[in-house]
Amino acid sequence: MADSSTDLGKGKRITGGDRTTLADELKKRYDGGESIRSLATSTNRSYGFVHRLLSESGATLRSRGGANRNSKKTA
Secondary structure, eight states: OOOOTTTTOOOOOOHHHHHHHHHHHHHHHHTTTTOOOOOOOHHHHOOHHHHHHHTTTTTTOOOOOSSSSOOOOOO
16 A cells, blocks of 8 residues: 555545555554544544544643643732
8 A cells, every 4th residue: 555545535444554554654644743633534534533543552642732731820
């Protein structure tokens, strides 16, 4: 499978070696700083599918972005 992101049809079942190859590719891209949402868009898969694949591949998922709500300033 040369470029796994080119032949992924939306809803196409991905199993076995293809799934492992895709998981490895997405893990590398995620570890390189890409977001789950951008990976989902580029592979034409759902956010949940990409999130699950990253979790299964052992990727360390980043926390959500934005302001830290628990931070309290002390004066």
